[in-house]
Amino acid sequence: MSSVTLFGLCGAALVGLGLFGLIVQPGVLRKILAFNLLGSGVLLLFGVIARRGAAAGIGSDPVPQALIITALVVAFAATVLAVALLRRLVQETGRDSLDTDG
Amino acid sequence: MDSLFTLTPPAAWGAPLLVTALMLPVAALMLAFVLGGRHAERVVLATLPIGLGVAVAIAAAVLHQGATLHYDLGGWAPPLGVSLHADGLSATLLLTTAVVLCAVGLYARADFRVPSGAREARAPLAFWTLLLAVWAGLNAVFLGQDLFNLYVALELLTFAAVPLVCLRGSPQTIAAALRYLLFALLGSVLYLLGGALFYGAYGTLDIALLSARLASGDPIAPAALAAAALMTAGLLAKTALFPLHLWLPPAHAGAPAAGSAVLSALVVKASFFLILRLWFDVMPDPLTHLAAQVLATLGAAAILFGGILALRQARLKMLIAYSTLAQIGYLFLVFPLVASPAAAPALDLVQAPGAWTGGVLQLVSHAFAKAAMFMAAGLIAGALGHDQVRGLGGLGRVLPMTVFAFALAGLSLMGLPPSGGFAAKWLLLSAAIETGQWWWTLVMLAGGLLTGGYLFRVLAPALSTRGPPLTLVKPVERSRELVVLGLALCSVVLGLVPLSSFGLVQIGRLGATGIGLP
């Protein structure tokens, strides 16, 4: 097994972990963290795919790399928005979970 | 791959219009943001008619040439570059979007005015810029031909839609927006994962190239199956197909009326549109047959479930939101009807397109009708100070035009003639019978009964003549009522357009392209 495959499996495991956390964590902040784990697992898989496309003297296919960078920025924006909503929710209601309103 | 060449005729006029459609709202967004204050509204209202003109021009170009429009951005052809693409369906949806947004823009002026004395206020600036952003996101989704570009477009749309939900800032709407955001993000990540897997298997994200490679590569890559399943699931989460609707009712009911109209009429359709693209433009045909039954089963459940719940809502906006849930279900009945094994061999080009046209018609007429309904509900809530269904008795006497518009939109939702909803239902029913899948007809008809039921709950008291006369908290502007009525009429008039001229939505469909081209 090569390192690349290893990281690929690691990415798959991170996706599973992120999904699990996103589903079962009751706190919104923990959900946001899980979302970030999940996202980084997905991007890691993408990175592995990029690495497998090493050619023309480049160690990693540049197209997926560029896409990963874009996705990282988007994920950051999403996290900002989620955190801001969470802070408003805590301010207004004093709770940080979603499932009490049914 | 002859069909690929027919898809991209070299000398199609109007292709640069695609760039205009994509960039106009983006440019307007930046302008509105920088100028701020009262200028934001002016920028939007100036941009909307231009955008409508562009959408009309694109539809005309597609219809006139009978072929899809195609534009390679930066001159870089896929797979390295990203291209834009407008077939008949895209053109139809661009046009629908432009019309609905024009109406929403006119309607929202009264709700999002900068109060006198202030240079700028929070809600107006946010609303007008977000409206432009929604527009940009929708156009990007409808024009995108690259799966990752579409991911960015989807995120643009999500980031525009979520703040719309909680523009009012009440704790309930904040919770609804958060729920919406998190679930939509979960969907986006699954979509992105699917995109990565497609790239890993075939080295491209361009829809046309991917489709060609999927069709030619003999054993289909395991990654492609996983990709299609994950992407579909992610998009379903964003479309709020039953049972993934946890976020929809509070979000759509909590937003200000103009926002609800946009969310319910257009935003959920964007992710649905991508499922259509994925299933019919990317995945090879037989692969999706079994899965199509899964989708349609959920759609059927949505129709019944959403209809029954709409019957039991105490608030008008919640009722309309659950109605959206049910109406989304109809869209998913398209999958087994278009992708049925029975339709494929009988593809004498007369039978199979019915379901497709019916589905698109359902999508478009629901967009008009639902936007009209939410905006009518907004007028009602504004005038009465509440939107309790129980308190609507005698409404017809004080707001006759609003109630009339609501009823017209309801006509289309129920699928009564001569509305667009009727034409859609007729085509879908025919397709179900033609392909031997009669059980879907029962669902559609039962759904119509439920729709009639929940609309009756609103309209019967509204039209009743007993009881004390209602007092209005606030008068309703006639111009806003006219806007709502106009949209409702659109959804009805769609059914009057003879079925033959719906050829537009077939342009660019494989198989149907053969008709349009010499």
Add this chain to the structure above:
Amino acid sequence: MTQSGLLVAALGTPVLTLLACLWRPVRERMLGLLVLAPLPALVVAVMALLGTGETAPMILDPGRLQIGLALDRPGTLLLGVAALLWSAAGAYASTYLRGKPNGGRFAVFWLLTLTGSLGVFVAADLLSFYLTFALVSLAAWGLVAHDGTVRARRAGVVYLLLAVLGEVFLLLAFVLLAVASPGDSLAIGAVVAALPGSPWCGLTLGLLIAGFGLKAGLVPLHVWLPIAHPAAPMPASAVLSGVIVKAGIIGLIRFLPWDAGLVDWGQALTAIGLCTAFYAVLIGITQANPKTVLAYSTASQMGLVAAVFGLGLAAGDGTAVTAGTFYAAHHLLAKGALFLAVGVVAATDARRLWPVLVPAGLLALGFGGLPLTGGFLAKLAVKPVLGYGLVGWLGTLSAIGSTLLMSHFLHRVAANPAPEPGAAAAPGLVWPWWVMCLAALGLPWVLAPLGGLGPWSHALGWATLWGGLWPVLIGGLLALGLRRWGAHLPKVPEGDLLVLLRNAGRVAAAVGDAIEHADGWLRRWPVAGVLLLVLALVLWGAMLASTR
């Protein structure tokens, strides 16, 4: 061409009037104009009846879909008499509702229903027919529920539920018809011609009979009639019972494949029709409200028409259509007139009732076939179709039943005069009633050739007259018995079979509660999250399975 223009004018006039109602001042005054809106249709029908041959149709897209309007014999006959009743009832309504609130709203629903009601008689294709049928069905809700009382609202709900159910049956039937038809044409003639060869022929026929039978009041889908008629204002009851049920009759006429000789379906329709004819009489005689009695009588009469149609369908015999149409046309006129009479009586002092009750009695006994009335001719017209076997005897028995029921009606209506001494009905109520009364008595004699009847001399033979008279006499004797011992009959609630659905509301509420509960569970975050992943895995598996 001019005639097809007239056809458009017949429907266009009510539509334009309706559009004018968008303007509030017009709407408020519209009640007074209701008498005029159906007149162009009346003119069209009269011209078509006077002229020879068939009126030129108005067809759009003739090459393909063939959408449009056309007039044939049965359509013309029913269109003409319907327009007459609409006009008279419109005049009646303007007096009846004068000074009461919400006249404008009533006028709007009236015009909507009118448009649809006239439309079904001239619609030549599936889509137009469905549109006009839906219009007449659904808009009539506004007439039924107009009074806004608890009873009217309940009647409205029952009416609408059943009407929408009928729409559902018909929509499915129409789609089946269109799909089974080889071409693109949606013309009714074209799709019905293909029906006998359709793979879904039985299902389509079943749905058509259910959908149209519901509108015509065939058991067991008749339950809306006895609930809706008494609840509606008097002129609305007249058109409901007179015209609106005829939408079901014209539907059967248009959509049953008469040439195919479908014996089984014909016999089934006959059986349903005869059951309705007797069942409605049995329930009707237990009712106290004269309008309810009339409603049951309508169901009974339409049952007989359905039986006639069933015989024609089984025999592949088109003359049944002619006879049935004629019978229905008479019923339209006479039943409309009787409902107007109920209103006139209710506004008249008990001592001045005879000028109303005598002609009303003639009309009422006409349903039993009293010689020299219009009903006598109607019975004569269907006689050859019913034949002289078992069905013929049952037909005579139903005439006896009708006499009994209508005598009961006369008894009940006479018992409900105006309480104030010296009261007299307004002229605006009286003259439309007289117009309809005379039309119901006289017009059938003019229109007799359209019913397939020979010269009058045949009808006036002694044997024929006696044949018409004796069932009425027996019916009269039974009616005397009913007055004597009627108090012992059980009291059946209006809408009889609906009682069976008494618990439906509770069950529906329980189901709704359960579904609401399920929704709350499904919308919990972890549940939805797990379901999302399950769905992804299922789709994944489904695609994997498809590659094998």
Add this chain to the structure above:
Amino acid sequence: MSLALAADAGLALLILGLAVWTTIARTAFGAVIGFMAYGFLVALVWVRLAAVDVALTEAALGSGLTGVLLLGAAARLPRDAAAARPGWGLRLAAGVVSAAVAAGLAAVVLLLPVPGPTLAPVATATLPTLGLGNPVTGVLIAYRAIDTLLESVVLVLALIGLWSLARDEDWGGRPDALRAANPGAALVLLAQVLPPLGLLVGVHLFWTGAIAPGGAFQGGTVLAAMWVLTLVAGLTRPPRVGGRGVRLLLVAGPALFLAIGVAGFWLGGAFLAYPAADAKPLILAIEAALTLSIAVALGLLLAGPPGARE
């Protein structure tokens, strides 16, 4: 090779361990700390995967700025607000389906085609015509310029969304989420010393992006981080959200990008095409403007919605 594999395996295990910790940690604060460490290690993985550009972005954005953001949020969470966990049945179900998805993905990873498809040769082949040496920058700024353009708009949009969460009466005020109540002396010192260095690093990253790893996003992120540091220390104050100047700065990058893209219709024959002769200066201009806009946007995103505190 096997040594490297062992090291990579260790790295992967460490990452998984931290991810598990982040998921199960008792307190939100502890989980965030775990996540920051996790992000740092993931950046190392990116280096191991020969994706240095991604590594830079991950370190700066994925771990750094996100970490700051989440720490700030964790600090403000109510202590006892955590709601009840879902029942064991649901947790079991969630575990099973998550594991199934992960297992499926693992199988897919193992079954990916060999050799992997790649666009690297095409991407590098056309790079010289743009005057660029870094293919990633080429993808971001030329081949897939539309993604980058839309994404820079996404940042502006996210900011609008964030600001829309303000209270009505606070509109026009300054964001207040970042400023520490009483910054310690060490923090202030750090905020005085670090930014000049950071500024250099950021500009360098942007500048070298054309030929070596780096570029607008990475440069912008570092600049934003420095600004954020001074904000936290209270050395600078965030601008008022109503100001036109800050908005101009925010849209400068995407607007210039869009303008040059439109000019491409005439100069390069297509929207977002660069003329062969002047590609490099145009690209540098876009990158410069984007770097600035991104830095301002990221900083303001961290600074939160306008607040009442003046």
